[in-house]
Amino acid sequence: MDLNPSWIDEFPARIAELDHAHLRRRRRVVTPLGGARLQIDGEPMLAFCSNDYLGLAGHPALAEAACAGAREFGVGSGGSPLVSGHSAANAALERELAAFTRLPRALYFYAGYATNIGIVPALVGAGDALFSDALNHACLIDGARLSRAQIHRYPHADLGALDAALAASPARRKLVVSDAVFSMDGDIADLPGLLALCERHDALLLIDDAHGFGVLGPQGRGSLAHFGLEGPRVERRVLYMATLGKAAGVAGAFVAGSDTLVEWLLQKTRSYIFATAAPPLLASALRASLRLVEQEEERRTHLQRLVVRLRAGLAPALAGTGWTLRDSSTAVQALVVGRNDEALALMEGLRERGLWVPAIRPPTVPQGEARLRIALSAAHTEADVDRLVAALLEAAARSAGTRERDRNAAASR
Numbered sequence: 281m282d283l284n285p286s287w288i289d290e291f292p293a294r295i296a297e298l299d300h301a302h303l304r305r306r307r308r309v310v311t312p313l314g315g316a317r318l319q320i321d322g323e324p325m326l327a328f329c330s331n332d333y334l335g336l337a338g339h340p341a342l343a344e345a346a347c348a349g350a351r352e353f354g355v356g357s358g359g360s361p362l363v364s365g366h367s368a369a370n371a372a373l374e375r376e377l378a379a380f381t382r383l384p385r386a387l388y389f390y391a392g393y394a395t396n397i398g399i400v401p402a403l404v405g406a407g408d409a410l411f412s413d414a415l416n417h418a419c420l421i422d423g424a425r426l427s428r429a430q431i432h433r434y435p436h437a438d439l440g441a442l443d444a445a446l447a448a449s450p451a452r453r454k455l456v457v458s459d460a461v462f463s464m465d466g467d468i469a470d471l472p473g474l475l476a477l478c479e480r481h482d483a484l485l486l487i488d489d490a491h492g493f494g495v496l497g498p499q500g501r502g503s504l505a506h507f508g509l510e511g512p513r514v515e516r517r518v519l520y521m522a523t524l525g526k527a528a529g530v531a532g533a534f535v536a537g538s539d540t541l542v543e544w545l546l547q548k549t550r551s552y553i554f555a556t557a558a559p560p561l562l563a564s565a566l567r568a569s570l571r572l573v574e575q576e577e578e579r580r581t582h583l584q585r586l587v588v589r590l591r592a593g594l595a596p597a598l599a600g601t602g603w604t605l606r607d608s609s610t611a612v613q614a615l616v617v618g619r620n621d622e623a624l625a626l627m628e629g630l631r632e633r634g635l636w637v638p639a640i641r642p643p644t645v646p647q648g649e650a651r652l653r654i655a656l657s658a659a660h661t662e663a664d665v666d667r668l669v670a671a672l673l674e675a676a677a678r679s680a681g682t683r684e685r686d687r688n689a690a691a692s693r
């Protein structure tokens with residue numbers, strides 16, 4: 281046996297380091313119990329963790345459509361889209377996504393992560409410049425790195441800094457990428473402002489609307505619609521990307537834009553060309569989902585009422601805790617507590633009361649900004665939200681009390 285020390289034997293110690301830093305993650309086995317209830321590792325929980333913002337993931341019409349799709353097309357797509365995987369179901373879904381987003385053409389992918397890591401390098405490369413909001417989703421960051429373009433990371437939502445960086449760049453091809461709704465904070469990017477800057481500096485704008493699609497705008501048409509952005513200005517300069525595993529309740533993603541830009545992406549996106557197309561049964565389910573997203577406005581109104589209720593309930597409790605509830609009018613509500621261990625303790629305290637709210641730690645969020653990410657859904661009732669608020673109020677009072685005692689102890693020393 282080879283007894284020379286090897287880096288390969290260091291992984292146990294490296295995993296132990298994750299433990300020490302409260303950064304070790306683990307999965308839980310989850311079974312849906314209906315509504316916003318989940319069985320998590322065997323325990324029934326009221327969950328505030330799902331991106332199923334409209335409560336469609338468990339809808340019988342989607343399951344029925346998926347089964348019908350499987351019977352009609354089989355389960356697997358059998359190939360990559362440019363060879364033989366582009367089913368009639370996927371083609372129909374693309375047409376419907378384009379119509380739904382009011383953009384000329386859409387390209388349907390099997391996952392959002394694969395979309396962004398593929399389309400960014402298809403748009404810019406070495407010698408080009410890419411401008412990225414500091415809080416963008418990991419897959420936009422990874423796509424930027426893969427592209428080999430020069431990356432300019434601007435402070436979150438700081439359009440002044442972006443303007444200056446665009447003005448200073450000598451690159452001829454410039455791409456601005458931004459989440460439309462930031463996934464760990466819930467705030468909405470100033471899309472009209474971003475578009476105006478892109479026009480001024482002749483940049484292309486790619487927005488990732490994973491958390492806005494289905495939720496924001498009339499009929500849930502997404503963040504562009506939320507701002508009333510449509511027509512030739514948008515088609516010329518904007519690529520709209522959104523995921524289909526969140527509000528749409530199924531899986532996958534798409535990018536939409538002008539015929540030409542989408543044609544270019546079809547030709548050049550490696551994660552599209554070299555991957556098996558999504559199973560047609562998912563497209564069947566998604567087509568059923570799109571109809572519900574469009575028609576059932578009540579899901580969005582209910583969700584909006586829950587957002588207001590949660591914020592109104594929590595606001596008075598935060599004084600003296602050192603916690604802050606980030607400004608957000610969307611389903612994503614971030615309660616920033618700061619330290620990793622404090623966020624984990626808070627999560628654990630809620631878990632003991634049957635409430636499941638995930639603690640999010642670095643590197644998903646910046647150092648020192650560990651938080652509970654409260655995700656609301658149309659599947660929640662007002663009573664569900666009240667239960668969470670009551671538990672958080674108790675925890676807040678305890679935390680404020682602890683801080684007070686710490687201060688007094690420090691003062692008397």
Ligand SMILES: *Cc1c(COP(=O)(O)O)cnc(C)c1O
Nearest residue numbers: 391392393417463490523525532
């Ligand atoms: C979830 C998410 C993705 C990834 O989409 P998947 O379909 O889960 O791969 C991309 N961007 C943002 C902002 C997301 O929140």
